[in-house]
Amino acid sequence: MRLSGTMAGALRKGYHKQFKSLCHSAVSCRYLSSNEKPKMPPCDFIPEEYKGIPYEEILSIRKKNLSALSTYYKKPILAHQGHMQWLFDHEGKRYLDLFGGIVTVSVGHCHPKVTETVKRQMDRLWHTTNIYLHSPIHEYAEKLLSRMPGKLKVLYLTNCGSEANDLAMFIARQYTGNFDIISLRSGYHGAGPYALGVTAHSAYKPGVANGFGCHTTMCPDVFRGIWGGSHCRDSPVQTTRTCSCSPGSCDAKDRYIEQLKETLDTSAAKKLAAFIAEPIMGVGGAVQYPRNFLKEAYELIRERGGLCIADEVQTGFGRTGSHYWGFQTHDVIPDIVTMAKGIGNGFPMAAVVTTEEIASSFTQALYFNTFGGNPMACSVGSAVLDAIEEGGLQNNCAVVGTHLLQELAKLRDKFEIVGDVRGKGLMIGVEMVKDKKTLKPLPAEEMSLIWEECKDNGVLLGKGGLYNNTFRLKPPMCITKEDADFGVAVLEGALIKHKEAISR
Template identity: 40%
Template sequence: MNAPHTHSSLAIDWSTQGIVDRRNRFYSASQRKFVPYKDPLIIKRGRGQYVWDEQDRKYIDLLGMNLCISVGHAHPRVVKAASEQVAELTHCTTMFYHPVPAQYAEELAGTMPAGHEWVVHFTNSGAEAIDLALLMARSHTGNIDMLALASSYHGATFGAQSVTGIAGFRHSVPQLGGVTFVPEPNQYRGIHGEGVEPYLKEIDRAIATSTSGRLAGMIVEPVQGYGGIVPIPEGYIAGAFERVRAAGGLCIIDEVQSGVGRTGEAFWSFESHGVVPDIVVVAKGVGNGIPLGAVIATREVAETMADKFLFHTYGANPVACAAGRAVLKVMREERLQENARTVGGALRTRLEDLKERYPIIGDVRGRGLMLAIELVRNRATKEPAPEETLAVFEETRRNGLVASRSGPYRNVIRMCPPLCLAMADVDDVLDRFERSFAAIAR
């Protein structure tokens, strides 16, 4: 017997219980899993660096909705660009031509290192773009073996999770073959402690023992995101790229979280390492919350795919690309990369002060507005403190902050706010953290 048809009215039910009940009833289990707080946080609206819940309580968004909000919630320039394009033409498949995606591709290519011919393949998300980057590297080189870093996160699709080095993100199914993980050069918790050379030797060892000796490539986040905001130290990426290319592989940089000026040092964080990748994967902040991702590659590499059909239905959607163009303009005109550097530097300094008062804080790290504090039970042993981290995390929500817990041990509080976070917000943020840590220290 067929279920009766139901017809929803146009009005949205904003009652707290109604929202919770519908999600629990109609969301698949796989989409209900990703819930950070004990009690659901319902977001109704946002503006700039702030969001409000369904009860009109205001929060400072230190997460940027998982780093998707780069230039600020509901930025008027982005809203205007997307709205105007929606009103004119909502979608144009890449079977046909439209100027907005092509011009945006030109502008994105213009953000890459000079002296190379860059081309763009648009996707709908970062995970899709990772899948394409892996396929592109294997197609171009004719090799299969890929290297990835432990504690990395590249997405949850079947391909992306195969190069994700955190068990919690890998499903209990056979993963794509040909992936070898090497220790990440974590300067706080890495297996070799501080330094770069011991971690580069791990790449040599992996190539010699866990691969055929010929690589398709290596994928690296310049700042590991879900791994706990772990900046890759100077010299590592350059050394890794040298080894990978010597083994016939391509060098893939994942800028999904660390790009679009977030680290403050450069528009793309790989630029601070003095390297030129073969493939760059971007998403999240490029669309300021509108689904948009891309693989940016040298023409030589991308042309390998010319004879094979590969299609993303909404890839190069003109509305998303119009938003992406507006993001680039706002970043430049409002100097948000510089803001990330100065405000992020001030926030980190204040977090270091907080560390001096609370021994449970083992490490403060990050760059620009991509920061984290790692909580430990003992600074000498660095024993992770996941339960205490959860307690502090719940207090930050009660004190009007939206952040996240991350890291392999879930003992890291991650802060990646919209890049418009103001210097005037820094004292407010630290006051709320102070109250949150004081609450669990009693």
């Protein structure tokens, strides 16, 4: 590759030697002891030398001027450069990013196709409102909607998932003339004034009035919930809990549906505006529902006049592997679909898709979004769709994701504190517990020990779940089996180290 002057300077200073020691080595599949370190898969990308604000000064600015923002890790990472599944810090250390910027980097950090598209569009037109005609928004609308099933053919473009969910809820209330909206406990749908009402996770609740008319029903979690077991969910890896389901039926699904009926009978009005759910919970800890739960839930909501909203902010664009949209894995077609995060590979954009009939009701007042559907966003979104298709990334999610799930399941079988491994494609959760008998969440300090150890050895994981005891693995969709094996080996090493520390 051609080196810039900055890169060449870095090489002269010995930076290349440091970097190559991180990159050019073969991966090992398993730790043998806590002292043996798995080696990263090779990488021939050379990051530029960091010449920005010194690290200590960055920390000072953060504390003084950005104190409202939280950080990950005891020694926060100063991210400098990204390349596909890899993230580099200011010292040139390379990390396998298994969290993808909170499930946002879909096709890869600085994906060349997306990057080149951005550069071309920046030279042509940065911004104009969607009041004016411009080619990118029309090209993108046609391309995105060709991937939607049924009558889902009308598009609204926004800037983030919270805004998309706010808009979807508003449209549902406008169309139905009803007000009450149902969501699942533990679910997260954003922090906007509407979306916060259906976010059922106390960590995100500010303690002031928000989200009127929103009600929650029991989370149909077949691992931690009251009902469920080893035959209930659509995942290559099932929970080890004994299943009470008889052949051809799902007892857990029936019981959670009864809970939804009770919520409808006791908490909500007789007529509903909507029901909103993620096909697989994201922030909630990659929770998967019993088979056919969502299908029957949709039927109940529609019987009461409500619309069904699928929150695809984290599950969309092929991440689940078997289908392009997460709701398709449940054999349902929603009335409204929201999407964000991976839609722009990190560029701030989001969307709401609905039917022409529903959209026609949303014309009593002028709806306008200054930045939604701007030329830059639409060009990026179009390039992301192309990159998913051209790179075979949906299939890669199915193949590598299944492999990763199966390897992680071996850790569940080996370690008492690995309670559950679940997910589909590259939408994966690993729930940590004190022991498999009580299922008590692993304490925060122990979670942090494992998490920090993984980071120190070059693997970045997310955390989530109602008790923040689930490791979230939702990487760029371009990762390889070799990367997956490396990630599992690092996690296994951290688990061994944790076990040795606890036994002392």
